[in-house]
Amino acid sequence: MKLFVFTLISTLLTHTTRTAASSPTINTTHLITTPNFLENIAVRSNNHLLLTSVSTPTIYSLDPSNTSSLYSLPPIPNANSTAGITEIAPDIFAVIAGTMDTEKLRWVLGTVSLWTINLHHTLPVFRHVLNMPEAEGINAITTIPGSPNLVLAADSVAGTVYRIDVKRGRYEVAIKDVLFEPTGPAPSLGINGLHTQASFPFTYLYFTNSALGILGRVRISRIGQAIGPIAVLNDGSRIPGCDDFAIDAEGRAWIATHPASVNLVDGKGGMEVVVNGTGVPDPTSAAFGRGSKAQEGMLYVTTNLLSETGVVGGVVGIDTRSH
Structure with missing residues (x-):
C-alpha cells in the first residue's frame, strides 16, 4: 500500500468573515491540510468526514473534532482519482473512481467506475459495481430519497x-x-454539484452548472426522471465558478465557489456571499455535519491552495x- 504523508496544522486557525453590515458574523476554522487536491465530501452518521481527491485513488477519513485523526483508506484499484461520493445505506457509500487527465479535466475514456465502500467492519470492504465506458465527465453523485x-x-x-x-x-x-x-470545450464544465x-x-x-453560473432545481420521480421544467433559483445573479454545494433544512444552498468564496442562495432569488477570501x-x-444541533450547523468545505510544491x-x- 502506498503511504501518504500528511501535514497537519498543529493549532486551529480561526478566521472571521463579515459579508455586510447587516449580516451575522461567520466563523471559519481551518482543520487540516493534505498534499492532494480534495474534490468531494460525505459525512458519516458519527460525523466523521470522507474526502475524495482527483490526485489520488485514496479516500481520507477525518474526525473534525480531532485534527490528528486524519488517515487514508486503502486505494481503489485501477484508478488515480476519486470524485463524487454519497451514502446509499447506513455507513455504506458509493464513490466514483477512474483515471483522470488533469490537464483536460476529463476522465480517460473507459476508466470510470462506481464502487461501494462498506464501513461496518474493522477494515473497509470495497465492491466494484460497474464501469461507465463512455463517461468522460462524471462528477458528483447523489441518492434518491426512498430509492x-x-x-x-x-x-x-x-x-x-x-x-x-x-x-x-x-x-x-x-x-x-x-x-x-x-x-x-475543455476546461468548460456544465452540471457539477448534485443533491436531492x-x-x-x-x-x-x-x-x-459551473459554465452558466446557475443553481437549478427540478422535481423528480422515485426513479430520477424529471417531472416538469427546471427552475433556475439564482436567476438574475449568476455565480461564476460555482462548484458543489450543500442544502440545509430550509432548502437553501451553500455553494463552494471558485476562486475563494461560499455563496448562499435562498431559493427565492436572493444570494449572499457568506465567506470570501483566503x-x-x-x-x-460542502457538506453539513451530523449529530447534535451544533454539529448539524457546521458546514465542512474542501479547499485547495496552489503552493510552490x-x-x-x-x-x-x-x-x-x-x-
Whole structure:
C-alpha cells in the first residue's frame, strides 16, 4: 500500500468573515491540510468526514473534532482519482473512481467506475459495481430519497444525469437538458454539484452548472426522471465558478465557489456571499455535519491552495448557525 504523508496544522486557525453590515458574523476554522487536491465530501452518521481527491485513488477519513485523526483508506484499484461520493445505506457509500487527465479535466475514456465502500467492519470492504465506458465527465453523485439502490450521477461534459442501479449494476440516462451542458470545450464544465432533497410530497434534484453560473432545481420521480421544467433559483445573479454545494433544512444552498468564496442562495432569488477570501481558497464541495444541533450547523468545505510544491488540499469548518 502506498503511504501518504500528511501535514497537519498543529493549532486551529480561526478566521472571521463579515459579508455586510447587516449580516451575522461567520466563523471559519481551518482543520487540516493534505498534499492532494480534495474534490468531494460525505459525512458519516458519527460525523466523521470522507474526502475524495482527483490526485489520488485514496479516500481520507477525518474526525473534525480531532485534527490528528486524519488517515487514508486503502486505494481503489485501477484508478488515480476519486470524485463524487454519497451514502446509499447506513455507513455504506458509493464513490466514483477512474483515471483522470488533469490537464483536460476529463476522465480517460473507459476508466470510470462506481464502487461501494462498506464501513461496518474493522477494515473497509470495497465492491466494484460497474464501469461507465463512455463517461468522460462524471462528477458528483447523489441518492434518491426512498430509492436507496438508485444513484444519480452528473456528467459535466455530456450535460447529462445518469441513473445508476447499484443493486443490478446497470445505468442509463435519467435526465438530459440544455441547462446541464457546458458552454464550450475543455476546461468548460456544465452540471457539477448534485443533491436531492425530499420536501413532502415532492423530491427535488438540485444542481449547479459551473459554465452558466446557475443553481437549478427540478422535481423528480422515485426513479430520477424529471417531472416538469427546471427552475433556475439564482436567476438574475449568476455565480461564476460555482462548484458543489450543500442544502440545509430550509432548502437553501451553500455553494463552494471558485476562486475563494461560499455563496448562499435562498431559493427565492436572493444570494449572499457568506465567506470570501483566503480562508476558502478554491473550494470544491460542502457538506453539513451530523449529530447534535451544533454539529448539524457546521458546514465542512474542501479547499485547495496552489503552493510552490504543488496543491495543498484542506478542510474548513464554517459555523452557519448565525444564518
